[in-house]
Amino acid sequence: MAKFRSESLGREWLELTESDGQYGLAGLGDLSFLKSLQQSRELVGGWASVDDLKVAVASFASNSIFDLMMREVLQKATGEWQEPFTEDELCHCRLVPTVVVDSAILAGAHTPEEVSRQTNASTQCGTCRPDVEKILAARLR
Ligand code: FES
Numbered sequence: 001m002a003k004f005r006s007e008s009l010g011r012e013w014l015e016l017t018e019s020d021g022q023y024g025l026a027g028l029g030d031l032s033f034l035k036s037l038q039q040s041r042e043l044v045g046g047w048a049s050v051d052d053l054k055v056a057v058a059s060f061a062s063n064s065i066f067d068l069m070m071r072e073v074l075q076k077a078t079g080e081w082q083e084p085f086t087e088d089e090l091c092h093c094r095l096v097p098t099v100v101v102d103s104a105i106l107a108g109a110h111t112p113e114e115v116s117r118q119t120n121a122s123t124q125c126g127t128c129r130p131d132v133e134k135i136l137a138a139r140l141r
Contacts, residue, residue: 004076006069009103014066016044016073023047029065036066053078063140065106084138085131093124101132105139112136
């Protein structure tokens with residue numbers, strides 16, 4: 001069985017599994033997240049190949065946390081996912097780990113200013129701001 005997972009520092013997580021050509025979806029989040037998960041399970045039941053997953057990415061086009069995580073697990077499953085920033089610590093001045101910035105973006109911080117307000121990243125020398133922008137550009141549509 002193959003597993004493709006997306007998770008945040010909050011309670012949200014999403015996992016796409018594949019076993020013998022059958023796809024499954026599991027996850028946890030708030031009520032809105034769980035409703036999206038339930039609706040998406042109907043779609044997932046119709047997927048039978050990687051090509052189906054590539055087409056399905058377009059169905060998750062919003063910047064809601066659910067769609068952001070769905071795009072991540074789908075792209076991981078199709079081999080198209082690329083981590084936008086691979087160092088553990090993104091902001092060295094404020095000692096902000098990359099996972100904190102990424103989780104803030106998943107949770108709704110969709111501008112560099114919102115990321116700074118919520119995480120303290122990019123609030124001193126500013127040299128990490130392009131890295132924040134790189135993650136925003138990779139995550140958001
Ligand atoms: S490295 Fe992030 S503000 Fe300096």
